[in-house]
Amino acid sequence: MPKPYPKEFREDVVRVARNREPGVTLEQVAADFGVHPASLTKWLRRHQARDGAGRVGRNARGPQADPDARAGERGAPEGRGLPVAGEPVGKMMYPLVREPAAADAPARVPVAVTCRVLDLARQPYYRWLARPVTDAELTEAHRANALFDAHRDDPEFGHRFLVDEARAAGQAMAERTGWRICRDNGWWSVFGKRKGRGKNAKAGPPIHDDRVRRDFTAPAPNRLWLTDITEHATGEGKLYLCAVKDVYSGRIVGYSIDSRMKSRLAVAALESAVARRGQVAGCIVHSDRGSQFRARKFVAVLARRSMIGSMGRVGAAGDNAAMESFFALLQKNVLDRRPWRTRNELRITIVTWIERTYHRRRRQVRLGRLTPVEYETIMAPHAALAA
16 A cells, blocks of 8 residues: 655645646646646545535546636636635635625625635535634633733733733633743743844754765665755745755655744654655765754654764755755745745745656756656666655
8 A cells, every 4th residue: 555645745736736827737736746636636625625615526536526627727817716725714704705695785695606706615604604703712812811911011021920920810821822822912021032043153062973974975765865944035924944855866855844943844854755755764864953953853753763864064065065956956946036925825836846847857967867756767676666
């Protein structure tokens, strides 16, 4: 039985499929990402059911069952279609359904018609109409009010003291909940948060020896992986990409994209690579001395998968030059091409460029003018292939 694709990869494929340009079929998207069209149709059906945005017919088969594909063939305007995977249908759209359906509206429009135009499901709308504010939202509002009152009276208090004050006022909550509310509203102590390591400060000690020593070659797949993190600004804030590259073919075997640069970013990228490649015991994973790669969670994944860690020196970009060259290529071909309004827009562009252009269209001289996917298909034993 084949291994399932990583969750983040599946969601990115669905994002690309839902935001594809008019005239682009699901077969083309599936081919760009190296998945079967039936798998893509199944993923779309699951996300549609989860987001409450309609269903693909039970008896429909193949890409033609996707209503968004048929809308594209009719020339639907750009921006129409299903919600992006992982993003719930906003409640702010429900008043657009309620107002035209009101009895005193100048031109009354039935709820079914408005929901069909806006690609909204009616059942969630009626639930919202019966109860616009849920108990959870009301509880959070009371907690936020209590935290705000405490912060206004004592601006020097941190979130733990604010939680204690709110608890004394009758709004008990966990410290993590209080921290999240304070973070979302910017209620920090006037003394400021502790600053991290500056540019001129010393990096942490290496937890692995340098087992690569700038020899970026490998005799077979899954023998040497390189990993690093890059960032780029958008209108919504920075977006961080952690990628894992197999030196044998230059293929990006795993990645993770997030709005925060935490250790979970590196862990998710490594787990994604392991899930897609299978047998990785003995593989060397080389990185710089970033705190994400020295974190206990990342080291634990290496130990659990029987992989070997490796780290370069501080301030020596050449120790991870093969990974830096990929990020430089990404910077030139994607990141610096134009300003990016949203994180989701940049994310879709990054994963599309990696899977469609870099993996399947961009030929490399060191691979004998083959693409990474072609090189692995021709040169690597089938037992080592996972994608």
